[in-house]
Amino acid sequence: MAEQDSSAEKTQEPTSKRLEKAKEEGDTVRSRELNTMAILIAGSAALLMFGGLMIQSLAGLMAHNFVLEREQVLDTAAMLSHLNVSAMQGLRSLLPVFGVLLVAAVLGPIGLGGWNMSMKAVMPKASRMNPFSGLKRMFGPKALMELAKAAAKVVVVAAIALVIMAFNWERILGIMAEPLLPAMGHSLIILGWSVLAMSCAMILITIVDIPFQIQSHTQKLRMTFQEVKDEMKDTDGKPEVKQRIRQLQYQMTQNRMLSNLPKADVVVTNPQHYAVALKYQQGASTAPVMIGKGADFMALRIREVAKEHDIPIVESPTLARAIYYNTDLDEEIPEGLYKAVAQVLAYVFQLRQYRHKGGRRPVLADNLPVPEDLQHD
Incomplete structure (x- = not known):
């Protein structure tokens, strides 16, 4: 019977109970491309929004560290105090961007599949250590899809990078003739818009990846007809038991009536x-x-x-x-x-x-x- 079940074709859509059990085990549909896109777009947008403040803060940090009195250089305690002040100022200047990246890193994964906290997902499993299963995953359809996505990302991002570089070539060369602070500001603007444009290229890959991940997750959770029947028996009770219950209920009704x-x-x-x-x-x-x-x-x-x-x-x-x-x-x-x-x-x-x-x-x-x-x- 077990061999028959294992060889049976899984043609039935997963039931709600099967989906709920998979979610409890941490098996939910996810898209790495969606996570990557969210982090890249959020990071580049934060760079454009907070870049000016970062430059001013970093410029002040550089002035604070490179303009030192002779006594401060020779005083160990003063240097430690200098390092502490510099670390705190540098952290404050980067904190807005880090905050946006943190929010994107949290919201990106739950954008598809929702929030799910399960310790079962990180528990060790013998099937994950099986080398044959690993080889099957490496050369399976999902691995081929990941390879195709990686190649598509390289091609698309490289093409957009070349277009952006060609469009901004004169501006990039002109930065060398500018003073330090304006040069840093222009560099940040060019870098931010370039990263944002290349990040938006991930939208196309994500649009293709999300339906594939949903279909792949559903395909993995599909059930055989016998599994659906067994689940219905476990959930609703066996037909013979239900029939017996109905008979007893009928008898009780008839006895009460008599x-x-x-x-x-x-x-x-x-x-x-x-x-x-x-x-x-x-x-x-x-x-x-x-x-x-x-x-x-x-x-x-x-x-x-x-x-x-x-x-x-x-x-x-x-x-x-x-x-x-x-x-x-x-x-x-x-x-x-x-x-x-x-x-x-x-x-x-x-x-x-x-x-x-x-x-x-x-x-x-x-x-x-x-x-x-x-x-x-």
Whole structure:
């Protein structure tokens, strides 16, 4: 059976339970190209936004470190203090760019697949140490896709870099003739826009990579038909168990119904195939309530209980079928049957009077008024 399952073709889409289990194990769809694109674009944009402040801060840092008094050079404590001040100033100048890069590094991975923290993803697995599995991954379709993406990145980025260099060639050469601070500012602008342009080239590669990663992740999690059936059994229960539960529930309902039958005022029969038990309590309900119904064997049991408790049995096939098919257990009869059932209850009341006091025996009308839309063959 295990060999059959392992060789079966995985044609079924992964179920929600399978996807949730994979997420718990840290197996979510990810795109490295999306992460790289987010970091490069965010970093180049931060360089353009905060570059001016960085240049001013770094220029002041250089002046602070290269303009020293003789006493400071010979004083070890003064040099350590100088180093501390320089490190803090340099960190403050780079902090805005580092902050933007940190945000991009966090948001990039969760842009596809969402946030997922799982220790199972970093746990050692024997399958990862298997050299044959490693060779299969190296020469598999995913590895070929990664190789194609790497080659595409080199070609696209190199082409854009050459175009940018050709477009800014004169500006690059003109930097050599500028003073230091303006030269640093122009260099930063050219560098920032060049990196941003080359980073935007990653958008094309990312657009191709994201559908591939989604399809590859779904393909990996696909299931065999037997796996789907086994999961349904584990989730919803085995069919034979569910059938047994339904049988027990049906039996409990029937037993409860039979225990309530002695409270009935009348039983209307087909006369043999159907039987319904009605109860009417004046003031407690607006209409008679059906407290029991059954067909064939259950109809026979209802008639037997009615005879044991001296409950009147009225034969009216049309009315019995109408009540049986249009009323649920412990519910009031439909409004269209009020008149017919009222005649039956009046007959039962007269029959009780006849049994106690005698006189003329009451007779029930043969054709009770049952609407055609409630009749059932």
